[in-house]
Amino acid sequence: MNVLEFSALVGLGSLLAGFLGALTGLGGGVVIVPMLALLFHVDIRYAIGASLVSVIATSSGAAAAYVREGYSNIRIGMFLETATTVGAIAGAAIALRVSGNAIAIAFGLVLLYSAFLSVRDRIEHGEHMPSTKLAAKFRLNGSYPTASGMQSYNVGGIPAGYGLMFGAGVLSGLLGIGSGAVKVLAMDQAMKIPFKVSTTTSNFMIGVTAAASAGLYLARGYIAPGLAMPVMLGVLAGSMIGARVLVKVGVKVLRYVFATVIVVLGIEMIFNGVTGRL
Amino acid sequence: MTTPSWNDLRIEIIIGALLRTGVMLAAAVVIFGAVVYLARHGHQVATYGVFRGESESLTTVSGIIHGALHMRGSAIIQLGLLILIATPVARVAFSAVAFALEHDYLYVAITLFVLGVLLYSLLGSH
Numbered sequence: 001m002n003v004l005e006f007s008a009l010v011g012l013g014s015l016l017a018g019f020l021g022a023l024t025g026l027g028g029g030v031v032i033v034p035m036l037a038l039l040f041h042v043d044i045r046y047a048i049g050a051s052l053v054s055v056i057a058t059s060s061g062a063a064a065a066y067v068r069e070g071y072s073n074i075r076i077g078m079f080l081e082t083a084t085t086v087g088a089i090a091g092a093a094i095a096l097r098v099s100g101n102a103i104a105i106a107f108g109l110v111l112l113y114s115a116f117l118s119v120r121d122r123i124e125h126g127e128h129m130p131s132t133k134l135a136a137k138f139r140l141n142g143s144y145p146t147a148s149g150m151q152s153y154n155v156g157g158i159p160a161g162y163g164l165m166f167g168a169g170v171l172s173g174l175l176g177i178g179s180g181a182v183k184v185l186a187m188d189q190a191m192k193i194p195f196k197v198s199t200t201t202s203n204f205m206i207g208v209t210a211a212a213s214a215g216l217y218l219a220r221g222y223i224a225p226g227l228a229m230p231v232m233l234g235v236l237a238g239s240m241i242g243a244r245v246l247v248k249v250g251v252k253v254l255r256y257v258f259a260t261v262i263v264v265l266g267i268e269m270i271f272n273g274v275t276g277r278l
Numbered sequence: 279m280t281t282p283s284w285n286d287l288r289i290e291i292i293i294g295a296l297l298r299t300g301v302m303l304a305a306a307v308v309i310f311g312a313v314v315y316l317a318r319h320g321h322q323v324a325t326y327g328v329f330r331g332e333s334e335s336l337t338t339v340s341g342i343i344h345g346a347l348h349m350r351g352s353a354i355i356q357l358g359l360l361i362l363i364a365t366p367v368a369r370v371a372f373s374a375v376a377f378a379l380e381h382d383y384l385y386v387a388i389t390l391f392v393l394g395v396l397l398y399s400l401l402g403s404h
Contacts (some may be wrong), residue, residue, distance in 0.1 A: 004316060006324035042326040057304075060297040060365050075288055078373060078389055085395040090333050092399075138384070207297075207366040208392065214363045218387035221332035225355035226319070229312050232359065236305055 010040060011230035014054065018238025020261055021058050021180070023245055029265030031261075032231060033177065034268045042227065049222030052210055054235035055093065055178040058206030071200040073142045074156065076193065080165045081208050084183070087169020088212035095174045104175075110182060111266030115259040129154040131190050144197050152195050161191035173213040176207035176222070215255035289376040293369055300365030307358030315351025367396050 001009075017031035032054050035246035036047035135141050135155040143152040164186035168179035180202050217223055335341040336356050345353025372395045375387040 001324050002321050003324045004320035007312075007316065007320075025283055036326075045325045053362060056366060057301060060301045060362070060369075072290070074293070075371065077390060078370075078385060081370075081392045082388060082395075085392055085399075089395065089399050106396075112384060139382075152297070167300050208370060208396070211366040212396055212399045213365050216304065218363070219337050221337050223336075223356070223359060224316060224326065225311070225336060225352040225359065226324070227326055228359055229308055229315070229355045232362065233305060233312070236301065 006040070007226075007230040010227070011035070011234040012097070013039065014231045014234025014244060015238040018054070018058055018240075019242040021037070021178075021235070021239060021242065031265070032235070035271065036227075036231075037272070045222050045226050046227055049217050049224060050228040050231040052176035052214055052217050053223060053228045054231045055172075055176070055210040056207045056214065057232050057236040058239040059178065059203055059205075059210065071144050071196050072204045073144075073193075073197055074204075075138065075143070076140050076187070076197075077201050077205045077208075079138050079140060079203055080162065080183075080186075082108050083165035083172040084169035084172065084205060084209040085164050085212040086178075087166040088173035088209050089169075089216075090166075091170035091173025091175075092213040092216045093146075094164075094170065098174075101273045101276055104269045107264045108269030108271075108273060110171075110185075111262045111269060113185075115262040115266065125238070129156050132156055134157065134158045139268035142197070144194060151194070153197065154192075156192045157190040158215075161186040164190055169209055169212070172206075172209045173216075176208055176210075176213070176217060178207055288384065289373070292376070293372065296369055296372055297365060298388075300368060304358045304362035304365065307361060308355050309357075309358075311346075311351050311354030311358055313351075313352060318351060331390060363400070367393070367400065370396060 012036050014032065017035060032051040033044070033047045036042040036050065037044050042050075087130055131141055131154045135158060138158075140155040140158070141153065143150045145151075164182060168182035168186065171177065171182060172179040183202035183205060184198050187193040187202060188195055191198075193201070214223075301372060312376055335345050335350075336352060337359065340352050340358060343355045346357045374389040374393060377383075377389055
């Protein structure tokens with residue numbers, strides 16, 4: 001395969017990955033790494049470098065569309081970014097010392113667990129939560145547009161959510177992914193933030209989290225321009241299409257799409273870890 | 279019950295525009311680099327199966343700028359990727375200013391902390 005054909009095929013695959021990533025709040029990265037490693041036989045370190053770049057493109061490209069809709073909550077995002085960015089640096093530091101296979105298996109399990117939770121519990125949270133002292137102090141409670149007007153919500157489970165966010169940052173720095181699944185797990189399941197708000201705020205945060213480790217990966221030579229170019233452009237185009245679809249799809253459909261994608265990814269991560277491919 | 283203030287909404291709209299501008303600028307530079315790169319190397323064999331690590335000319339800011347000024351396709355792409363990485367950092371910096379204008383000093387502190395972590399990562403790793 002020559003560079004021209006390679007770029008075209010990787011670009012098309014990345015377009016699809018970006019579309020799924022934006023639709024689910026996962027970010028394109030979790031799809032990019034298995035695609036590049038299994039389909040295109042790219043070395044995992046180059047795959048992670050390109051994935052990290054695509055994660056920033058997905059997040060920033062889709063966030064630009066989301067903020068206009070009024071779903072994302074910038075205070076929740078910024079508050080939790082103190083955990084994800086520190087986690088991302090810790091993750092990048094751990095990456096030098098720990099086996100990638102062990103991390104892949106653990107991450108696969110986290111994905112499967114979050115899929116299980118998101119399918120089992122289909123009740124939309126928010127309106128029934130009492131306001132906590134912590135949520136009021138950090139001004140995390142907010143509102144978002146629905147068909148019947150603005151719907152307000154309160155935020156709970158802040159210590160648990162904050163801890164999960166640190167973990168999401170560690171995984172992001174470790175594997176070069178956005179860890180959108182863990183971010184949504186933290187906000188949707190632990191903090192009981194409405195699904196559309198948690199999905200879009202997660203997407204908003206992913207770029208900042210990824211940027212926290214991106215400099216490190218660039219300096220280590222993990223970012224190959226010839227590979228990152230079709231990945232970044234493909235993911236960017238896909239994520240912008242995905243962001244438009246999100247607004248039109250109901251919460252229920254979104255959850256099923258989300259659950260299916262993360263189950264497939266979870267199995268893929270565990271498989272790769274067990275067979276020693278990562 | 280708390281609803282986002284008018285200021286919150288305005289900040290979010292400006293942040294949205296900032297992110298889009300950064301991403302579009304990065305994409306434009308990457309596309310320009312891609313044209314140069316593919317025109318020169320399009321018919322070579324794609325080899326990413328073995329990790330070698332990129333050379334210093336593509337891993338440092340000065341090396342990337344030097345290469346881009348000499349119209350090296352790969353360096354121009356890498357410059358676009360640097361702009362992309364800088365976009366969320368710019369977003370955080372802008373948020374700090376916006377929270378200050380709102381007199382929300384708790385969030386100014388939170389945002390500056392995030393900015394400090396990002397700058398440490400980006401500059402400390404070189």
